[in-house]
Amino acid sequence: MNLSKILKNVFLVVIFGLIVTACATKKSVKTTTESSTTTTKAAETQKADPIEKLDALMQGDVYIGSDTVGELASGVPDRVFFATNETILTTASRETLRKQAAWLRQNSDVTVVVEGHADERGTREYNLALGERRANAAKDYLMTYGVSSDRIKVLSYGKERPVDSGSNPLSWSKNRRSVTVKAN
Amino acid sequence: MKKNLFLIILFYVFLKPSISFSLVEIDITRGNLDPMPISVSPFFSDKITDENIKENLNIENLGLEISKIIENNLEKTGLFDAIEKEAFLQKPDIAHLKPRFEDWALIKSQVLITGKVTSKIINEKDYINIEFKLWDVLGAKMVDGFSLTTTPRSWRRVGHKISDKVYERLTGESGYFDTRIIYVAEEGPKTQRIKKLALMDQDGFNTKYITLGSELVLTPRFNPANDKEITYMSYFRNMPRVYIVNLQTGEQKVVGDFRGMTFAPRFSPDGKKLIMSLAKDGNSEIWVRNLETNIQEKLTDHPSIDTSPSYSPDGKFITFNSDRSGYQQIYVMRSDGSKVKRISFGKGIYGTPVWSPRGDLIAFTKLHKKKFFIGVMRTDGTGERLLTENFYQEAPSWSPNGRIIIFYRETKTDDKGQGFSAKLWSIDLTGYNERLVSTETDASDPSWSSLLGN
Numbered sequence: 001m002n003l004s005k006i007l008k009n010v011f012l013v014v015i016f017g018l019i020v021t022a023c024a025t026k027k028s029v030k031t032t033t034e035s036s037t038t039t040t041k042a043a044e045t046q047k048a049d050p051i052e053k054l055d056a057l058m059q060g061d062v063y064i065g066s067d068t069v070g071e072l073a074s075g076v077p078d079r080v081f082f083a084t085n086e087t088i089l090t091t092a093s094r095e096t097l098r099k100q101a102a103w104l105r106q107n108s109d110v111t112v113v114v115e116g117h118a119d120e121r122g123t124r125e126y127n128l129a130l131g132e133r134r135a136n137a138a139k140d141y142l143m144t145y146g147v148s149s150d151r152i153k154v155l156s157y158g159k160e161r162p163v164d165s166g167s168n169p170l171s172w173s174k175n176r177r178s179v180t181v182k183a184n
Numbered sequence: 185m186k187k188n189l190f191l192i193i194l195f196y197v198f199l200k201p202s203i204s205f206s207l208v209e210i211d212i213t214r215g216n217l218d219p220m221p222i223s224v225s226p227f228f229s230d231k232i233t234d235e236n237i238k239e240n241l242n243i244e245n246l247g248l249e250i251s252k253i254i255e256n257n258l259e260k261t262g263l264f265d266a267i268e269k270e271a272f273l274q275k276p277d278i279a280h281l282k283p284r285f286e287d288w289a290l291i292k293s294q295v296l297i298t299g300k301v302t303s304k305i306i307n308e309k310d311y312i313n314i315e316f317k318l319w320d321v322l323g324a325k326m327v328d329g330f331s332l333t334t335t336p337r338s339w340r341r342v343g344h345k346i347s348d349k350v351y352e353r354l355t356g357e358s359g360y361f362d363t364r365i366i367y368v369a370e371e372g373p374k375t376q377r378i379k380k381l382a383l384m385d386q387d388g389f390n391t392k393y394i395t396l397g398s399e400l401v402l403t404p405r406f407n408p409a410n411d412k413e414i415t416y417m418s419y420f421r422n423m424p425r426v427y428i429v430n431l432q433t434g435e436q437k438v439v440g441d442f443r444g445m446t447f448a449p450r451f452s453p454d455g456k457k458l459i460m461s462l463a464k465d466g467n468s469e470i471w472v473r474n475l476e477t478n479i480q481e482k483l484t485d486h487p488s489i490d491t492s493p494s495y496s497p498d499g500k501f502i503t504f505n506s507d508r509s510g511y512q513q514i515y516v517m518r519s520d521g522s523k524v525k526r527i528s529f530g531k532g533i534y535g536t537p538v539w540s541p542r543g544d545l546i547a548f549t550k551l552h553k554k555k556f557f558i559g560v561m562r563t564d565g566t567g568e569r570l571l572t573e574n575f576y577q578e579a580p581s582w583s584p585n586g587r588i589i590i591f592y593r594e595t596k597t598d599d600k601g602q603g604f605s606a607k608l609w610s611i612d613l614t615g616y617n618e619r620l621v622s623t624e625t626d627a628s629d630p631s632w633s634s635l636l637g638n
Binding site: 113 | 373376402403422445448461463505536549576579594596599628629
């Protein structure tokens with residue numbers, strides 16, 4: 001499912017209030033490379049509205065909305081999101097982690113646990129490893145910005161603790177995450 | 185778990201027929217669309233036995249219950265069709281002495297099973313003796329049978345042992361009924377599942393919960409060399425680690441002293457080693473720990489995710505999955521970690537390889553075009569065969585005779601995120617006979633024991 005480097009079809013289920021519109025849309029998606037973290041895409045569609053709505057929530061298949069996002073501290077988001085099977089940090093993720101690092105540098109008595117999570121579309125054991133890899137990607141970035149490693153523990157939950165119980169691409173994108181949680 | 189201690193087989197007499205070869209035989213290597221009609225007569229017992237059993241077990245007609253266990257086991261194989269007992273023309277006691285074969289042929293039965301239950305007191309303790317005979321109706325002769333004595337509370341296991349004997353005699357394969365399944369019992373909403381280790385007889389009876397649900401537990405697996413021992417992964421104290429549990433004593437211990445998450449454990453076929461993954465600093469490698477010497481050793485050395493290891497039955501090889509090619513695929517290596525070779529090359533991603541107890545096949549989970557499959561391939565990766573397709577399913581585990589695969593399946597939730605369930609399913613190696621395995625709660629991560637010892 002490492003689809004990020006190739007063209008792919010994305011089937012998106014869009015929900016508007018009480019009216020549920022299932023809309024299968026063919027999208028051409030070109031996503032990140034190791035050096036570039038910006039995601040570009042060209043979407044061909046007749047139905048502009050649903051796509052705009054989803055564009056506000058997902059970029060490629062990385063969640064960019066704010067639903068489920070909590071705070072590590074005031075103005076500091078607690079989580080970052082990942083593409084399917086990926087551990088690469090997006091531009092938005094890096095910005096969030098820099099905010100976390102800045103706050104942690106100012107509050108040097110705080111220790112944290114970075115929890116790594118995967119969506120339900122993978123085998124349990126592989127997802128445990130993937131969650132650990134994601135949590136470490138976030139941890140490494142925090143360390144780069146001056147947080148010492150002994151203040152950061154990682155804990156992978158694999159696919160065991162989804163925040164969204166849906167079985168659709170949007171729900172899965174919210175579940176592919178690492179969450180920085182205060183440990184003391 | 186103390187139940188096993190009570191199963192004291194005092195004598196195990198085989199009632200060998202004079203002619204050893206039977207006319208009735210079943211070929212189970214193909215999907216069987218024409219099940220063999222079979223009659224399981226209620227086992228008969230005398231009045232004193234009935235009274236003793238009522239007192240001991242609170243069961244009115246133990247002989248009938250035992251015959252139902254056998255019927256249920258044999259029917260679930262898909263190879264046999266049990267004839268309704270109302271159709272039987274001959275009484276159980278007379279049939280057991282000497283069946284009138286014409287009466288059984290008349291109701292189209294090819295095979296007849298009869299038996300007798302007798303209560304016994306040995307050294308002031310209650311026991312039951314159970315005798316069983318297997319008859320070839322068309323050949324008009326007895327083809328197998330035995331008699332065994334055990335404690336009353338082990339009565340279900342006697343039903344399973346008889347089922348195993350019948351299955352072995354008629355198919356030529358070893359049985360799998362006197363076995364247990366360890367699994368993860370699940371409850372609660374999808375976002376906060378409560379998971380417990382649970383143990384049950386292969387037919388869903390005698391469920392026991394091994395943990396309380398206070399911490400997350402995953403992937404229990406039997407020791408193939410010791411059915412009283414399992415390994416699993418627990419989040420006890422938020423430290424995800426591999427444990428070994430003695431089911432008889434309840435004693436459990438963490439395996440090794442690793443700085444990092446250990447997961448995906450499996451025993452070696454001789455039970456003397458444990459293979460697992462260690463995730464540390466964003467990388468998962470496969471390790472082996474010798475449980476006798478406590479020496480542990482890293483087997484893989486690659487920046488990719490290497491996990492889900494499983495030994496070949498001779499212990500010489502290990503299959504595992506790795507995403508070193510960019511996608512999750514199946515690999516085989518020597519058990520010392522050398523000669524790593526990729527074996528899965530089909531379209532899609534492949535995971536959870538599990539070596540068949542017969543050694544010739546590897547069962548796996550495959551994801552292709554948004555569907556999950558359980559399949560088998562030869563150990564060199566050729567001959568891929570997909571047995572079942574669904575929204576989500578994984579974690580195959582083999583029956584001890586290598587004929588059946590048990591796995592778990594999860595349902596898709598609706599637009600409101602409702603309707604999630606996880607259940608155990610089984611399917612024949614042939615791809616036929618897919619069945620829901622009944623469990624008291626939702627269930628996942630099944631592992632099948634070897635045939636139970638005494």
